Amino acid sequence: MSSAARGAPLAIEGLAKQYGDVVALAPTDLTIERGEFFALIGPSGSGKSTLLGAIAGFVPPSGGRILIDGDDVVAVPPYRRNIGMVFQNYALFPHMSVFENIAFPLRLRKASEAEIRARVERMLAMVRLPGMGGRRSNQLSGGQQQRVALARAAIYDAGLLLMDEPLGALDKNLREEMQDEIKQFHRQIGATVLYVTHDQEEAARLSDRMAILNHGRLVQVGRSRDLYEAPRNAFVASFLGEANLFAVRHMTSTGGGLAVDTREGIPLAALRGPAGAINGAAVMACVRPEAIELARPGASGLDNRVEGVVDDVVHAAGTVRYRVRVGDGFAITVRRPSRLQAEDPGVGERVALSWRADDTLLILKE
């Protein structure tokens, strides 16, 4: 089976949804390639489910177009869109066996009994539930139920699979196990996947590309690495990982760089100004915690240097997080790999922080 041909490309043009005065989704453009695994992330209430619901067909959009494989489906009812969907609470039919749940879309499509049997059995094997067809869904664990939901969404070869926080109800270990399974499942079936999650790590693990939503607006689209290394604004910077943010007052060009004056009173050195900045737009400086080096006071450091007092030290699974107070009420977070027997600075000690100029990211405030 040439799986790449199976996925359907998805294009969204000016898609918007309003509930009265509430803008659940501002006019949005987005293109997802054939067979791509695309993640949609954002905080709760940012419009992820609204966008997914509009594509699935049960949220009538206030405007815009949805093109699946080139065809505008806005006027097509959900049951004729031929989209697969997986829900957070699994949405398995409690009055049907596992087999009947998976067979449900095939029965609606009037497949023959023999074909249904063969395909459901094959699908059960694929989601590692062979021989479980006779069970009731409430006899399965959460992870097993979600695999049944996956099987049911994929069995009719839909070109586009929508998943709305499918692992949200599972505990952390199981979630990571299921992430690997979903990834592998995607490789096997080759469908285009639009995957909603509020967990940026999950999005990074699974997806080829992702989009970040905030207040019903697409803030940035790209690979996980691009978004982390070149966040468009302060929201993206702090939503993806941790960020030390400084409010920029004033920037002046120096030979081969920028001298930045900040409201926090800490002068910074940067290499490049913010991408896509318009005159007068508020700018912020972002420094990632792992870009910062820790040293004894007075030691020579990198382009950016600031001294402070350690406020808090947390050891967690391979990394040490320091909170260093520099000046009045402003603290910088530093993350270093945890090393055995190393002499870490303790709480109350004075330390010097330093980082390279190209680790000072200048970004838009909004």
Next chain:
Amino acid sequence: MAGGYAWLLAAPAAFLALFFAWPLVRVVWRGFTDPVLGLGNYARVFGDGPYLRVMLNTIETAATVTALCLLVAYPVAYVMAKTRGRWLQIMAALVLIPLWTSVVIRSYAWMVVFQRRGVLNDLLLATGLVDAPVSFLPGALGVHVGMVHIMLPFMVLPLLSSMRAIDGTLLRAAEVLGASPTKVFWRVFLPLSLPGLNAGVALVFMTSLGFFVTPALLGGPQHMMAAVLIEQQANTYLNWGMASALSSTLLVVTLAIYVVYLRVSGGAADAALVR
């Protein structure tokens, strides 16, 4: 009964034994012994004559009333289940308020509607649909309408509770998977509302078997139901043996139908009633 709380049941058990079980035993006993020991009363119940006909009419009426109730209540409950907020409160009030009025008064109200110079006949005459008043009373129409009216809330409420428990995501999932709204209803919504449907059917049918006031007022001799017949035997003819035999028969019929129904519905009715 595990634990040390079994004694709490002593008082209710004694009460039930004294005022329910013992009279029941006496009734069953009397059916076989009054006026003489033997199966004489039962021979009359199941022999030629009006008794068997009344029994069959009772079952038939209860079945018709149940079917009509279901037909009316299902759409009502469906609309209520899809409604939220103020309109739901209004509809719930409309369903519940009739329960505050006694069955006797509601049955008399239907007499006012159906009698010779009643509301319905006035309407028919005024619109010229008939030339002379139609004789509705006594008759099956009045009994059916009156009983459906009285039993309707007992069908709506279990249906509504079952329907409101249906997860809307399941319906959306079915639709995305390819089910048209009609198919969503038949393959997902209806099966998931079955516990309430079974409970309502059991409740309405069994209550209808024992109905007294409405058939007594609206039914007349041509449309007599078991409870009316039993009352007549006891109070008018003072034939306690016959009244007892009829009561016992009605009880056995009710229990038998209930057991069969439980089997057919897979215990769902029971589960929904208990829930």
